[in-house]
Amino acid sequence: MIPLHRIPLLIDTDTAADDCFALLIGLLDPRADLTAVTIVGGNVGFDQQVHNALLTMSIAGRSVPVHLGARDPLEREWVSAEDVHGDGVGGQRFGGELVTEHEHAVDALIRIAAENPGTLRVVCIGPLTNIALAVQKDPAFVANVAGLWIMGGSINARGNITPAAEYNIFVDPEAAAIVFGAGFAKVTVISWDPLTVTDTVFDHSRIEQIAALDTPLSRFFVRANAATFAFDHENGIGGSTHPDSLTALLAIDDSYALAAGSYRVEVETQGELTRGATVFDWRSSRPNVTAIERIDGPRFFDYMLTLLGQR
Ligand code: RIB
Numbered sequence: 001m002i003p004l005h006r007i008p009l010l011i012d013t014d015t016a017a018d019d020c021f022a023l024l025i026g027l028l029d030p031r032a033d034l035t036a037v038t039i040v041g042g043n044v045g046f047d048q049q050v051h052n053a054l055l056t057m058s059i060a061g062r063s064v065p066v067h068l069g070a071r072d073p074l075e076r077e078w079v080s081a082e083d084v085h086g087d088g089v090g091g092q093r094f095g096g097e098l099v100t101e102h103e104h105a106v107d108a109l110i111r112i113a114a115e116n117p118g119t120l121r122v123v124c125i126g127p128l129t130n131i132a133l134a135v136q137k138d139p140a141f142v143a144n145v146a147g148l149w150i151m152g153g154s155i156n157a158r159g160n161i162t163p164a165a166e167y168n169i170f171v172d173p174e175a176a177a178i179v180f181g182a183g184f185a186k187v188t189v190i191s192w193d194p195l196t197v198t199d200t201v202f203d204h205s206r207i208e209q210i211a212a213l214d215t216p217l218s219r220f221f222v223r224a225n226a227a228t229f230a231f232d233h234e235n236g237i238g239g240s241t242h243p244d245s246l247t248a249l250l251a252i253d254d255s256y257a258l259a260a261g262s263y264r265v266e267v268e269t270q271g272e273l274t275r276g277a278t279v280f281d282w283r284s285s286r287p288n289v290t291a292i293e294r295i296d297g298p299r300f301f302d303y304m305l306t307l308l309g310q311r
Contacts, residue, residue, distance in 0.1 A: 009121050035065075127169075155195075188290050202241075207229065218308040245304065263284065266281070
């Protein structure tokens with residue numbers, strides 16, 4: 001059943017592994033009207049990310065415009081996460097033509113937000129470089145966007161690429177500071193710690209359940225997820241983590257959230273050891289984000305099982 005009013009969505013992504021599964025939600029959940037995908041420098045090589053997004057769409061059997069954005073952070077060198085994700089799709093190859101839009105991702109973000117004033121939900125699952133550039137280029141962008149759903153940071157807790165910082169924020173802390181300080185009306189943060197490492201872990205038995213579906217989507221998932229599963233498992237997490245697909249799901253259905261808090265988030269941009277650390281001030285009288293603190297993990301897994309079971 002297609003709902004009467006679908007939710008206008010845009011996904012800004014550094015397409016690898018769990019980013020691909022977030023795209024599947026935007027492409028296949030009937031409640032979502034995925035308007036476009038914008039690519040930002042992050043996880044793996046930029047051209048590999050473009051390939052991964054197009055491969056994901058071909059396997060989903062549905063495509064939307066793909067716009068190329070910033071290959072590098074605002075001020076810093078790109079930092080790869082290829083040690084975590086490999087090529088991001090487990091060596092799977094897209095055999096079609098790599099067709100992308102001529103319009104730059106930042107211009108697409110600005111245009112699509114203006115075409116959907118007050119309703120466009122932007123899912124941010126990579127470094128925030130494109131979003132920051134859109135804020136800087138068009139003052140109306142902030143007011144036009146209904147809300148940002150950001151996978152990034154940790155709530156005064158452990159990072160992943162360093163002890164202090166989560167990858168998406170670490171790669172471009174200046175962009176994150178611009179975005180969190182821009183005054184968006186609604187910003188929802190899906191953190192690495194505590195949320196991702198507590199409620200989004202797919203252990204071996206869950207991966208086996210997904211593999212047993214034996215559909216094109218489940219086969220794609222298992223191969224694309226393998227490198228992240230191995231990395232996370234070797235680093236003390238009992239399986240693969242899925243923050244990006246959770247971020248996309250929460251952007252269309254917040255009923256999976258069990259606990260959330262209002263915080264003022266500031267980003268460390270000066271520190272050596274603390275570059276990209278996110279300080280979540282629970283005392284602030286000027287909160288700028290709602291951080292999801294717990295979700296219904298089993299229900300999230302069941303959603304993914306149903307999604308990947310589609311033929
Ligand atoms: O730190 C987790 C984030 O970094 C996720 O967006 C994942 O895709 C990786 O890019």
